[in-house]
Amino acid sequence: MPYRHVSVLRNEAVSMLNCAPGKIIVDCTLGGSGHAAAILEKILPDGVLLGIDQDVQAVENARQVLRAHSSNIYLVHDNFVNLPSILSRIDIGAVDGILLDLGLSLYHIKDSGRGFTFGDDQPLDMRMNTNEAVTAAAIVNESEPEVLETIFREYGEERWARRIAAKIVERRRRNEIVTTGELVDIITDAVPKASAAKSRIHPATRVFMALRIAVNRELEVLETFLDRAVDVLSPHGRICIISFHSLEDRIVKHRFRDMSQQCKCPKDFPICVCTHKPKLKLVSRKPVRPSEEEVKSNPMSRSAVMRVAEKLADADTAKQKSGGVSHE
Secondary structure (H helix, E strand, C coil): CCCCCCCCCHHHHHHHCCCCCCCEEEECCCCCCHHHHHHHHHHCCCCEEEEEECCHHHHHHHHHHCHHHHHHEEEEECCHHHHHHHHHHCCCCCEEEEEEECCCCHHHHHCCCCCCCCCCCCECCCCCCCCCCCCHHHHHHHCCHHHHHHHHHHHHCCCCHHHHHHHHHHHHCCCCCCEHHHHHHHHHHHCCHHHHHHCCCCCCHHHHHHHHHHHHCHHHHHHHHHHHHHHHEEEEEEEEEEECCHHHHHHHHHHHHHHHCCCCCCCCCCECCCCCCCCEEECCCCCECCCHHHHHHCHHHCCCEEEEEEECCCHHHHHHHCCCCECC
């Protein structure tokens, strides 16, 4: 079965990565290989693409899609959080660009059969990597009600988290909850009809998103990745991250801001005395968003936000040039 996916902000990502012949670029989330193919066009004939995905189906698809350039690519089935160790295994010390697309692929929604969507009745799985142990069914059937409420409220920003958690616990006392259809019925029953009628989205949308985030530890993985990724960038190398909901984007925004700050002293200090050294500079203060044309042709791109930062050539020099940041 073809790995269906339409890459978001493809041209913008390739442009922002400063792709050029001879560069080493990492696509941390291969998906349907749309970004990877576009990157390869720009870095050939002697560039190198490292493609990573935690879904083995995406990696196998990439082998077929990119087979004409097999001598220029490394394809790895792994989680992008392990980028430093992956580079070490293939004897690459640093890279010129890193792309991370945090979106859910069309393949996962339409073809995977793992319960990422509530449009069909599927097993409650939601694992990106099927080698992992924890499924959505395990969380739904084994978690304490307080844990379920926290997941739904913090990851899904679900207003009715407590009611939904209580209904789940009540239902699983009778029978284990194993399919998406069963979970949708529980959520629909828990959410007040008046509230559901006013909402523009299905009552199950936020809960399903929250469970997917919890199953794949998406926010935890993103935070760890951001701490590690900058260290493997070459001077002037760029990192581009495409996110699709506010929790992800907030993490990226804050980490980029923190790593680009000249000073972390309290604002009431007259002059900078801290030892903080910025690692990045923001390429654009405002995030890059899809054009109206892209949103029309690919509605899934509507919520996409891309943030881009560039590694400073010399953090020590950048700090010294500031002369000690004045807080006046």
